[in-house]
Structures are given as structure tokens and as C-alpha cells.
Amino acid sequence: MSRLTVNELKTELKAGGKVFPAVDGVSFSVEDGETVCIVGESGCGKSMTAFSIMRLLPKNSLHAISGSIVYDGRELLSLREKDMRGMRGNAISMIYQEPMTSLNPVYTIGWQICESIRIHGGVSKQAAREKAVEMLGLVGIPDPASRLGSYPHELSGGMRQRVMIAMALCASPGLLIADEPTTALDVTIQAQILALLRDLKQKIGMSMLFITHDLGVVSEIADRVIVMYGGKIVEEGKTRDLFAHPLHPYTKGLLSCIPTMDGEKGVLPVIRGVLPAAGHYPKGCRFSNRCDLVRDICLAKEPTLAGSEGRTCACFMAEGNLEAGDAS
Numbered sequence: 001m002s003r004l005t006v007n008e009l010k011t012e013l014k015a016g017g018k019v020f021p022a023v024d025g026v027s028f029s030v031e032d033g034e035t036v037c038i039v040g041e042s043g044c045g046k047s048m049t050a051f052s053i054m055r056l057l058p059k060n061s062l063h064a065i066s067g068s069i070v071y072d073g074r075e076l077l078s079l080r081e082k083d084m085r086g087m088r089g090n091a092i093s094m095i096y097q098e099p100m101t102s103l104n105p106v107y108t109i110g111w112q113i114c115e116s117i118r119i120h121g122g123v124s125k126q127a128a129r130e131k132a133v134e135m136l137g138l139v140g141i142p143d144p145a146s147r148l149g150s151y152p153h154e155l156s157g158g159m160r161q162r163v164m165i166a167m168a169l170c171a172s173p174g175l176l177i178a179d180e181p182t183t184a185l186d187v188t189i190q191a192q193i194l195a196l197l198r199d200l201k202q203k204i205g206m207s208m209l210f211i212t213h214d215l216g217v218v219s220e221i222a223d224r225v226i227v228m229y230g231g232k233i234v235e236e237g238k239t240r241d242l243f244a245h246p247l248h249p250y251t252k253g254l255l256s257c258i259p260t261m262d263g264e265k266g267v268l269p270v271i272r273g274v275l276p277a278a279g280h281y282p283k284g285c286r287f288s289n290r291c292d293l294v295r296d297i298c299l300a301k302e303p304t305l306a307g308s309e310g311r312t313c314a315c316f317m318a319e320g321n322l323e324a325g326d327a328s
Contacts, residue, residue, distance in 0.1 A: 002070075003175055003207040004030040004053070009067040011052045013278070019063045020279030022048040024231040026067075030175065035201065035208040037222035037239075039215060039254070041275050045231040046211045050177050053209075054094055055084050072174065089120045093168035097180040099160035103152040109163050110148025113170065120171040135166040138203075140196060158189035162196070169200060176201075177209045182217060194220050215258055219243060224310065227251050230286035231278060237311040247313040249291045285315070293317045
């Protein structure tokens with residue numbers, strides 16, 4: 001059963017008098033109890049997809065959003081803002097990359113967690129405090145009752161991220177969207193946070209949409225992987241299948257950039273070129289100006305996702321997606 005279904009999502013932004021698609025025809029689902037990772041370089045549209053689902057895009061930069069976002073049978077794009085506010089935190093929660101920009105520095109973490117609990121749960125101050133202590137203990141913060149009086153700057157980066165996770169889970173949401181929550185942390189703390197999220201997912205029974213550019217994180221936490229490039233999905237598959245047998249040249253490039261112990265000393269593989277800015281993609285395949293396998297058809301025609309059984313790829317050069325005589 002699908003907890004979240006996104007179909008042909010298109011998010012258009014405006015800047016400098018121009019309109020450009022930040023997310024362009026994205027379709028995917030997150031099943032009940034599943035962890036799906038969206039991976040790609042900065043600017044590929046993965047975080048914009050998350051903010052579109054949450055309907056948290058600023059009105060002054062949003063031109064239009066279309067398609068369909070269905071959560072547990074409810075179409076989110078047709079909800080009034082009042083009803084959408086009721087969904088955020090209760091049904092769908094989100095944690096962010098840098099907790100210091102999300103936590104208010106002038107309030108204690110106890111005040112902020114209790115406020116979130118009272119908004120979503122409608123409980124008394126005492127009940128909210130008890131719930132806050134319970135949640136801090138759940139995410140592994142020692143002596144949680146005394147920590148309620150701490151300010152964000154008094155906690156380490158890993159502790160602040162645990163606070164953000166506690167706030168996101170206080171209403172036991174069905175879906176947690178995590179937008180690069182471990183990027184600013186060192187590898188030891190990152191491993192602890194990933195282990196914590198896996199454990200909490202099992203305890204609460206939630207689904208998770210995890211956004212990252214780190215394929216090491218993906219291998220640790222994902223059931224299924226979505227690779228985005230230029231606002232579009234270019235490949236999707238189960239984690240084991242995608243890592244063992246990537247189809248798209250971009251996915252292969254990302255995997256080749258992971259450092260290995262047996263790699264040539266001092267040499268780190270890279271994908272040549274840079275991701276074009278939204279609205280400035282090359283004609284045809286959006287990856288064509290960086291691809292070593294580019295052919296004439298790639299420059300003239302945009303590939304579409306093809307495949308079956310949850311294994312799809314948008315590339316003319318991928319196995320089974322190139323008809324005889326198409327390429328030059």
C-alpha cells in the first residue's frame with residue numbers, strides 16, 4: 001500500500017522576470033513502512049521535491065505547482081492552507097539539514113518541543129512536558145528532563161539534530177521527510193543518527209523519504225533509490241540492484257566517485273562539468289553535455305523513463321532502452 005504517491009509533479013519558480021522548472025514531471029511512491037532515498041547533486045531538485053510535498057515554498061518565488069501529491073488518499077495540492085497546516089507535523093513531518101537554522105536560539109529546547117506538542121496534540125502544559133521528556137529519551141539524549149532547560153547553542157551538532165528528530169516525531173507521523181539531516185555532522189555522529197532513524201522507523205511504524213547526496217548514507221538506510229538530475233528522475237530501483245548494476249551514466253558516475261581503499265592514491269574520480277542551472281539545460285538529454293556515451297539522438301531527443309518492476313531508467317544508452325538504428 002502506498003503511503004505517498006507523487007504523479008507528474010511540476011514545480012515552477014520565478015526569478016528575474018523568468019519562469020523555470022525546478023521539478024519537472026516527477027513521479028514516484030513511498031510504500032507503507034518503506035524508506036526511499038532521493039539522491040543527486042546540489043541543485044538537482046531533490047530538496048525542492050520535498051518542499052513541494054510539504055507545500056512550504058515561498059509564495060514570492062513560486063510561479064505554479066501542478067500534478068498530484070496524494071498522502072493516504074488525500075490530494076495535498078487541493079487542500080486549503082488551513083487543512084495543510086493540520087497535515088504538517090501530524091501526518092507528515094520534516095527534519096532539516098542544519099538544526100541551528102531551524103531551532104530558535106532564544107528559546108530553550110524544552111519550550112520549543114512543548115510548543116510543537118501542544119500545537120499538534122492539544123494537550124496541557126504538564127502533559128506536553130512529560131511527552132517532551134519521553135521524546136528526548138527516545139532519541140537517546142541523556143538526562144532528558146534536565147536538558148529541557150538547555151538552549152540550542154549549549155548542545156553539540158549531533159544533540160541538536162536529535163532534538164529536531166524528537167520534535168518531528170512527537171505526533172507519531174506516518175511519513176518522515178529527512179532533508180540531508182546528517183550532512184553537517186562528523187561520520188561518527190552521522191552513523192549514530194542513521195542508526196537512530198532506522199530504530200525509530202521500526203518502533204513508530206512510519207515511512208521515510210530521505211534526501212541526500214551521499215551514496216554511503218543511501219546504502220545504509222534505503223530500501224529503494226531515486227536518482228535525480230536536472231529536475232527529473234533519471235533512474236530508480238531497489239538499493240541492492242542499483243548499486244550492483246547501475247544503468248544511467250549519471251548513476252554510474254556518482255557511484256564511481258565513492259572513495260575506495262584500492263583506488264589510485266591521490267586520485268578521486270569526478271563527473272566532468274557541472275550541473276546546469278534550472279532553465280538552462282541542453283537540448284535533448286539534460287545530462288548530454290557531461291556524458292561520455294553521448295550520441296546524436298541524445299542531443300536531439302529527451303529520453304523518458306523506461307523499465308518495469310520498479311527498475312526504471314531514462315537513457316537511450318541503457319540496456320533495453322535503445323532501439324536498433326536510433327543512435328549514431
